Amino acid sequence: MTTLLDSLGSVASPLGPGVVVRPRTERELAHVLMVLKERGASLGVEVTLDRAGFAHLGQVHEASMTIEAGAGVAVSDVEAKANALRLSLGALPPAAWRLDVGALVESPTQAFRVVVPGRLEPLAARVTGVLADGRRVASPPGPRHATGPDLASLLLGAGGVVGLVTSATLRLVPLHEHEQRRTFSFSNSVPALEALREALSAGVLLSRVVVRSRAGRALVEITLRGAAAQVDRELQLFGRVAERGGGRFEGQGQELPVDGDEAEVSWAALARALSVGGAVELYRVSLSSVVARGVAVAEFDPPSPLTAALRAAFDPTRALGSRS
Amino acid sequence: MVDAAGALAALVHGRVSTRALDRLAYSRDMWPLATWWFQQGRVPPPPDAVVWPGSDDEVAQVIRLARERRLAVIPFGAGSGLCGGTIATAGGLALDLKRFDTIGPVDPQRRCVDVGAGVLGETLERRLAARGWTMGHLPSSLAMSTVGGWLATRSAGLLSSRYGKLEDLVLSVRGVLGTGERFETPERPFLGPDLAQLLMGSEGALCTFTSARLRVHPRPEARAFRAFDFQTVERGLAAVRRVLREGLRPAAVHLADPSALAFHAQPLEARARVAAAFLPALFTQVGTRLLSWPRLLGPLARLATRCRLVFVFEGDPGHADAEDRAAAAACLSLGANDLGEGPARAWFQERNDAAFRHARVFRSGALIDTLEVSAPWEHVLDVYQRVRAVMGALAVVLCEFGHATADGCSLSFHFITAGGPRDEVEASAEQRWRAALGAATSAGANVSHHHGIGLVKRRAYQDALGEGRHALAALKRLFDPDGIMNPGKLGL
């Protein structure tokens, strides 16, 4: 009887008691998934997937400020190539810089960036990948579309439960080293969080925020990054919003980091965390959710029955493993 | 169908009709060819019955009955779609959602509101405005389209450069699948695929939306308007890119190419005021004949190169003003002629009139079709030039660029052609769509930015999907195993 290693072919090699697969094309990845399905085997259990073979770091499109990259390319390498053309991936949460493009684009926490007014937009303008059933899927061109259901959402931020990303066209921003920090004090964390949401709605892009709640007072330190004129405009706007919300300007701020893992949390979870005092560090600050350090992550709601149905339809044998 | 009508009536408290007039009223949307058919006294295939359910449970029961009886179900919003999305190609039930008309209280902290799928856009915006809020979603069809229709087609409003398209404004959606099961999508943070994104745009072919939780923002305190003329379309597009790259966030961006500028000339301008008085009559007499020779009109139109760019900034007065000034500086550095706020304000005020101008064209016996696509910036000019090159021989072509973001924009092409014998008009409409979509996609555009697919673009859409069509088919099997939901749309 052929072993799993044999069936997987030349992309596979032994790794301890298991097998590692290093596909370099979508066809090879589809073959791996088909074999796993036939054998009832799973990624992360019998087989480890290494996407380093998707190593293509493509052209930077300066007009649309995008760059094409294979799933196995390190995010830091994408940034270096973009920087050479005075472009950047922007203010990503720190953990994002340790990922490869595939993991970045599949991560529910990291796959999005914030645009005015406080809304989330996928970091990937386009994405291609292979679904668990071995079929290829790609998003249509264009910044936005009205071409049926968004099939890319089977991959984007989906945690790899239905399919795997093989390449992405990532959105960039102009590279600006101009950065300004300001601290404001509020009577407590409730008006402080409200001022942040108000500022997002008004059009401020916050690249990092630290909120400290202590002895009935809340200190909010904001960091803005961008073109000098843009940062100045948004700082003035934030000042007006904070003042309307009862905030007081306290000075420049001192960039004190907060310990802990990053997690995506709702504003309600944030409010709960701050109501008992303490500090939180926020990235990717949107009206929908934030990526926070210093917030004990409540359990996620169990996946919706529709998600379970989708997984069962595309991956009945759990070839993708029990990801997420 | 007769006995199904009785069973349906029992499910929806009698709110079902098989009267000819009702079926006629639901037999089409605003697809230009269907409008033209009506003018010729022809009716697209009507549904067998119209049903007005009033609750999620009623929708679920109707869908389950339709499954049992193998009846098609066509969700119906306000019928303003432009792609034949509500045409009952296989008869069945038009499922009108207008009774889902509730607008919940605004949650000021979470900045959202729960809205029934049948609520008309205008009603929603008025109600929100009265409470100091806005969705910022202003499609030109605001007065004649519903929240459910927006969800189903991934609609875009005039201010999408700031607020996003409809799919960017949705926190979660609720409805009933083609299986008859009710669903509600989770809000962030959640695990797994974004189900709302997967269902939006499904044009009634996977599910019926009954309500949505939508993002709202405080109403802007101020708006700043400014218009510029540029010597060429290339320059105008470069200015849009420069402004977005500098971190400015206009709410609306609109660039009219020379032909569109001439056709939509602002009536506030003296020259155009005269034209507005005489054009309709002139058009009926001369225009429709001229349209038979697009090869003659095309080169004439190409003599004009001037195009017009409009920016609208909104929000905090100081901020909107500062952004407006920075945008003006960027445009002037690219050789723009600053026209001030007058033409921009006029464009904004009359933004929904274009459709009525189109109606004038229809009345004169001509046909006007709109193709809207989007492309990344590196392909936009190529898409523009290729579509014009291919279509110039078939129609008078106008183009408006809009919905701009840092990575691309939409192109709305309007094709004006003379009427004629029925078969000829239909054949040439089909030929135009094929030629235009072929040119657009081969130059790097998608097949739709905000009107959707419907019947009109179903072939081009399936071609563009490539292998992705298997994923779409898998979703169809999962959510609508009997294929009763809006058959034929999206090519399903």
Ligand SMILES: Cc1cc2nc3c(=O)[nH]c(=O)nc-3n(C[C@H](O)[C@H](O)[C@H](O)COP(=O)(O)OP(=O)(O)OC[C@H]3O[C@@H](n4cnc5c(N)ncnc54)[C@H](O)[C@@H]3O)c2cc1C
């Ligand atoms: C003059 C004019 C201007 C326009 N301007 C714009 C514009 O600026 N931006 C824009 O995006 N569009 C525009 N449109 C197109 C149209 O208004 C949009 O497509 C709109 O979203 C359709 O909404 P509706 O309620 O009329 O839907 P309908 O036309 O009734 O239906 C459209 C599609 O959605 C499905 N559907 C409707 N309701 C539901 C539901 N509750 N659940 C599931 N499926 C449903 C239908 O089956 C159909 O496939 C314009 C149309 C006209 C006539």
